[in-house]
Amino acid sequence: MAAEPKQIVSTSLCGDGYVLALAEPSRIKTLSWQADGPLSLAPKDVRGKAGAWPEAESLLAQAPAKLVLGPGDKPAATQLAQSRGSQVHVLPWTDGFAGIEAAIQGLGEFLHETERAALVVLDMQNRLQHLAERKQRRNLDDALPLRVLYLTPTLGTAGAGTMVDAAIRAAGGQNLADDLGISGWGQIPIEQLVTHPPDLILKSFFTDGPPSAVQFRSNHFVLRQISKKTPSLEIPGALWVCGGPYLIRAAEQIADQLDLMSKGEPS
Known part of the structure; x- marks a missing residue:
């Protein structure tokens, strides 16, 4: 049986954000083709890894890898890459913080980064609580x-x-x-x-x-x-x-x- 791939490929700006929150730069093989553009928050030291597209040929060239697809990417484009040993995770579209927490935890399991995912979720929950406290103080006057x-x-x-x-x-x-x-x-x-x-x-x-x-x-x-x-x-x-x-x-x-x-x- 082939060894499980370690390196990570993200095909979208959305996926880039999740991957960067959970994975060490050394594990990132390629970020999305937009990772070095104006809508990317990727650090300078990984912007040179931009280049992945959610298309069959691009993903096949990245194999074997852990492929992280964005919410709108088509899993069918990964079939050839999977035949070369790639594994695939599709991020869900979410419109709220509870959904984001679930998406972080799901990706954490896929990347074997459950502890880091738990820390990211806890940090977000603490920051949401702080926002709620600020809202309460603000509403005392307004x-x-x-x-x-x-x-x-x-x-x-x-x-x-x-x-x-x-x-x-x-x-x-x-x-x-x-x-x-x-x-x-x-x-x-x-x-x-x-x-x-x-x-x-x-x-x-x-x-x-x-x-x-x-x-x-x-x-x-x-x-x-x-x-x-x-x-x-x-x-x-x-x-x-x-x-x-x-x-x-x-x-x-x-x-x-x-x-x-x-x-x-x-x-």
């Missing part, structure tokens, strides 16, 4: 949570049941998109912002995302006027390319801003 609106250059937003919503709520904010009846991923009706203005605008992918043919809509007159008088916070897109280990950092950045605003300090 009658209602501050209304937070997530916005992309194409005026995309995130309502209930998304990882962005989970981060906003963990930080102690109220997701305005949810208030406006948006569930999941959608577009924000700009005119509604006149009667339902946010207290804080979260911006992502304005500087690190791909250019878009409809990006000009972010210069809409109404949005420009609202932006002039509404605090905004740029959340690095790399923190939430998927529901993964970095999402807690996005929640903490939002909480930092909410703390400042609750004290009346400028953003």
